[in-house]
Amino acid sequence: MNDNFNDIQHLNRIVLIVDDEAVNREILGAMLEEEFTVIFAADGEEAMDIIEDSYRRLSCILLDLVMPGPDGFTVLKRLKSRNELKHIPVIVLTSEQEAEVKCLKLGAADFIKKPYSDPEVIRARVSRTIELSEDREYIRVVQKDELTGLYSRQFFYEYARTMDIYNKDGETDAVVLDVEHFHLINEMYGRGPADEVLFLVGGAIREFLETTEGIACRSDADIFLIYIRHQADYSELIKLIEKKVSAVLSSFHIRVRIGVYEKAMSNIVMEQRFSYARVASNTLRGKYGKDIAFYDPGMSERSIYQEHLISDIHGALKNNEFEVYYQPKFRITGDEPVLCSAEALVRWRHYEYGLIKPDEFLPVFEKNGLIRILDRYVWKKTIEQMREWRERAVFTLPVSVNVSRIDLYDEDMCEYLLDCLKENGLASEDIYLEITESAYTDDNDQLIKAINKLKAAGFKIEMDDFGSGYSSLNVITEMPIDFLKLDMNFIKRINEDEKVLHIVKLIIDMAKFMGVTMVAEGVEVEPQYEILRENGCEIVQGFYFSKPLPAMEFEICFAD
Amino acid sequence: MITIEALKEFGTDTDTGLKRVMGKEELYLRLVKTIPQNEGFAKLEEALENNDLNSAFEAAHGLKGVLCNLELSPLSDRVVEITEHLRAKDDADYRSMMEEILKLKDRLEQICNS
Incomplete structure (x- = not known):
């Protein structure tokens, strides 16, 4: 019988027969006892007592309609009005045609006519009723998500x-x-x-x-x-x-x-x-x-395009499709703007799509974590380029590289950078780390720890895109930063909107007060540059001076 | 002692009756033996004497179920007949129908006790 343990169809079901006539009870009992465990009640009252006691184990109730005391209709109504009882299927025993409809309407699962027909037929009807009711019960349990009551x-x-x-x-x-x-x-x-x-x-x-x-x-x-x-x-x-x-x-x-x-x-x-x-x-x-x-269908094209970018990244790294461009930064505290550093920016020369702008692929890689691989690639290429410039005595400028939030969670990020610098004969003071403001939102404690470690190793920290996100001002009091880089959206409107100008002035004052160097990026036209200079911004970067350039062009334009 | 043969002679369709109890002869005969003591007869008789046709119908209806399940014709035939009259509340000769039923019940009792 052990074979049947995994088949619940073979477990013994309990069937309750309710009829005031002993003869009827016994006849039905004789029909069903081989297949089911049969228990009896002689009237409605006794039936309700048994049901209350053992409803969890009852598979089916065979219920006579006409009985002294509470009759079959009353018992049926009571069962159907109770949540824990209404799932038990009831088969009504009757010889009255009209009663059948009434019982089915009250929720009876089936009916058996008196005099009883062939025992085979009755057994089959009871089995079928139990099977249907159990199936419905399984569905009731699994079709709903327990937590929300919605469908699974x-x-x-x-x-x-x-x-x-x-x-x-x-x-x-x-x-x-x-x-x-x-x-x-x-x-x-x-x-x-x-x-x-x-x-x-x-x-x-x-x-x-x-x-x-x-x-x-x-x-x-x-x-x-x-x-x-x-x-x-x-x-x-x-x-x-x-x-x-x-x-x-x-x-x-x-x-x-x-x-x-x-x-x-x-x-x-x-x-x-x-x-x-x-x-x-x-x-x-x-x-x-x-x-x-x-x-709209364009969305799908976009997401397919993004899937392509994701699957192409490894090949692109191998084939040097990612190129590092450099945009100069100028110190504007003197009479003339003086080149003081550069920002390394990545471009992707895709074998099929051509030159892809960073705002098309960076957000995709930020979302799935691939940005870590790309960031490290850019850091390495930048450091190698800096060594090359130094070896040829072209530049000794510090260059800033972008650091994504996820990089800061890498335990070995600082070591990776230091090793890379050392291999190329450079030190931590030679590169600046730009960390975007939106990185400072969810887990500041861990970020402060990571940034302090970088600071202790000698790196300078630049907070990028300041004012673009939702971080509160006190972030800059908590963070040990050296540069504050204003989001380019402020600069865009600085010469058009009095209010924006006001805010920028406030931020510049605040940066001064805290001893942080103020950087403005996205400077595109002369009035913007003039306003920034007049108001004490120290470093600027933007198309007004130069767009980002490949290393060779950068060298041609800016080497002395 | 009650036997299948005696019941057949009485007019009972014992084949169908036995089939209904899975051929368990002993059980079948034991159930038949309870019939003469079934309270339904007394209840029916009393209700008819009181001219309470509703109660009479209930009693007859209950008896009908039991007798038909045991296939106890001709007794069951008479009970089916009176049940239908009572259901329709016919102006029928219930007294003689009842007498007929009691007579058949007595005969069955003799078979049971023989």
Whole structure:
């Protein structure tokens, strides 16, 4: 019998027979006892007692309708009104035609007529009823996500396809919704509050679906899928979610992102429609102020293009497709601007796409961590170039290189740079490290530690893109930085907008007060340069002076 | 002692009745033996005497289920007949129908105790 342990169909089911006539009970018992464990009740009262005691183990109830005391109808109604009992299938025993309809309406699973027909038939009907009810129960358990009460993913796709079959003419949308920075909520507040957020988001989605035709599931941790009759606008859903979450967790401000593949084409398979919605949602990453995106085919081309870039990076490194360009920086504290350093900037001369701008590939590599490999490549190439310039006595300028946030988490970053410099006969004072302001947002303690280590090794630190992100001013009091590099968006408007000019003046004063050197990049026209000079900015960089140049051109233009 | 043969002679379709209890003759005969003591007969008789046709129907209906399950014709035939009249609340001769039923019940009791 051990063979049957893994097959629950062979486990003995318990069947309760309720009939006031002993003869009827015994006849049914004789029919069923070989296949089931049969227990009996002689009236409705006794039946209810037994059911209360052992409902978890009851597979089926055979219920006579006409009995003294509470009759079959009463028992059936009581069972169906109780959540924990209503799943037990009830087969009604009756000889009355009209009663059958009434019982089925009350929730009976089936009925058996008196006088009883062939025992084979009755056994088959009882088995079938139990099987159906167990299947339904398994589905009930697994079709829903326990945390949110929404469908689980597998059932969701199945039901979405069913929706399509019965809704041939209606237009539908595939919607992907995710909670931005959910992993941070998880890390900062722990599992409990994070689950609470998901529960509240799920509740809001369910509420939204009460008035609109649609279904939803939780797909991955913080990703929700909604398949819904076409909606013109989803901002109500976002408002509802934010309201629900902040009503319970007032200290949380969560941001949800919605990607929509609208008016889904019926020839596109269900999963693909949600991939499109996902592509749309991904375009919102990091874009503050915009939380809904509708898919357009260009997005897919873009994401395919980005996939190509990702798969090409290793070959590109091997084939030297990445080139380092240098943009000069000038000190403007004297009468004439004096070349004082340069910034190393990467360009990609792709074998197929030609010269690719950094803002096309850097964000892609930042997202998946490949930026570490590229950063190290650029550092190495820059240092080698600097050695070459020194050997030929062209330049001894310090050059700054970009450091991505993820680099700072590498334990051996500092050692890597020092080794590389040493191999080329250079020292840490020869290169500056530009760290973008947006790096200073989530885990400042660890960053301060990493930056202090670099400082201790003799590197100078430049905070890049200052004013572009959301870091508070006190970041610059906490960070041991040497240079503050103003975001180029300020410089763009400095000669047009009084307010911007005011802010820049304040930042310059603040930098002076803290003993930090002020750098302005993106200086494109003379008035910008003049304003910066008049207001005490010390170093400038931009097209007004020179665009970034390949090493050889840089050398030709700026060597004495 | 009650036997299948005696029941056949009484008019019972013992083949169908036995099949219903999976051919368990002993069980079948034991169940048949409980019939003469079934409270349904007394309840039916009393309800008819009181002219309470609703209670009479309930009692007859219960009896019908049991007797038909055991295929105890001709007794079951008479009970089916009275049940249908009671269901329709016909102006029928319930007294003589009841007498007929009791007579058949007595005969069955003799078979049971022989």
